[in-house]
Amino acid sequence: MKIATWNVNGIKARIDNLCKWLEESSPDIACLQEIKSVDEGFPASRIEEMGYHVETHGQKGFNGVALLSKVDPIEISRGLPGDDQDVQSRFISGIYPTNSGPITVGCLYLPNGNPVNTEKYPYKISWMRRLNTWAKQRLSLEQTFVLAGDFNVIPTSEDVHDPAAWQGDALFRPETHREFQELLHLGLTEAFRACDSRPHQYSFWDYQRGARQQNHGIRIDHCLLSPQMADLLHSCHIESYVRDWERPSDHVPVVIKIDT
DNA sequence: ATGACAAACTTTGTTTGA
Numbered sequence: 585m586k587i588a589t590w591n592v593n594g595i596k597a598r599i600d601n602l603c604k605w606l607e608e609s610s611p612d613i614a615c616l617q618e619i620k621s622v623d624e625g626f627p628a629s630r631i632e633e634m635g636y637h638v639e640t641h642g643q644k645g646f647n648g649v650a651l652l653s654k655v656d657p658i659e660i661s662r663g664l665p666g667d668d669q670d671v672q673s674r675f676i677s678g679i680y681p682t683n684s685g686p687i688t689v690g691c692l693y694l695p696n697g698n699p700v701n702t703e704k705y706p707y708k709i710s711w712m713r714r715l716n717t718w719a720k721q722r723l724s725l726e727q728t729f730v731l732a733g734d735f736n737v738i739p740t741s742e743d744v745h746d747p748a749a750w751q752g753d754a755l756f757r758p759e760t761h762r763e764f765q766e767l768l769h770l771g772l773t774e775a776f777r778a779c780d781s782r783p784h785q786y787s788f789w790d791y792q793r794g795a796r797q798q799n800h801g802i803r804i805d806h807c808l809l810s811p812q813m814a815d816l817l818h819s820c821h822i823e824s825y826v827r828d829w830e831r832p833s834d835h836v837p838v839v840i841k842i843d844t
Numbered sequence: 845a846t847g848a849c850a851a852a853c854t855t856t857g858t859t860t861g862a
Binding site for chain 2: 593594596597618620621644645646696697698736750753754755788790791792793794795802804831833834
């Protein structure tokens, strides 16, 4: 089965591209970020007509995440636990039946964190610690899960065109890398790197400065797998051609294939 | 140092993103 993550940068502006992509790529489960819509404004019916079940966790104007699936979920949970004051819609998780038993899919839009000298950066770091707690709890139960989404983390210098330009940026700071490594050290597998050792494979290109044409990108959309999920991993690839469609998102889908 | 592009709301300017 195919599980995909894609930051669509606005569902209302991207609905045509999304339907075209669902038709062509046909993921079994799709994690969407930055839907930038409240739940009532999400164009669910067009997606349902294509045979997908739709679950959203929206917000007015920005953020917002959604889970699309060919099979109905067993259970859906909205929001990342650990901070009752956090009103930003950045996390939704679902449990889905497969031939290999139930799997949990966590769809996340991790805070960007810039500018780093504002409250936005500590919010990012505390959000990463809450995500760590979420993962640790499920690892202790030996659950089969994937955390898929826009992590807003450039893992290494091989995942960015110009590392020097990103020094000090919230996506590339040592403390950000430390928190990302903490997640990996729990025993999670970063699917793309487990499958593909080539440097400079990107999932985001800025709209500005001809970044796509010059391949000035960054790899910030990731799939982190629990050991039980990593055992099922068949492959992982980035569908970068979607960036060249009319009116594209600045992110492209990242897809994992699982042997179930 | 920063914001050349895009999306959505606060709508003919502003906020946010990366």
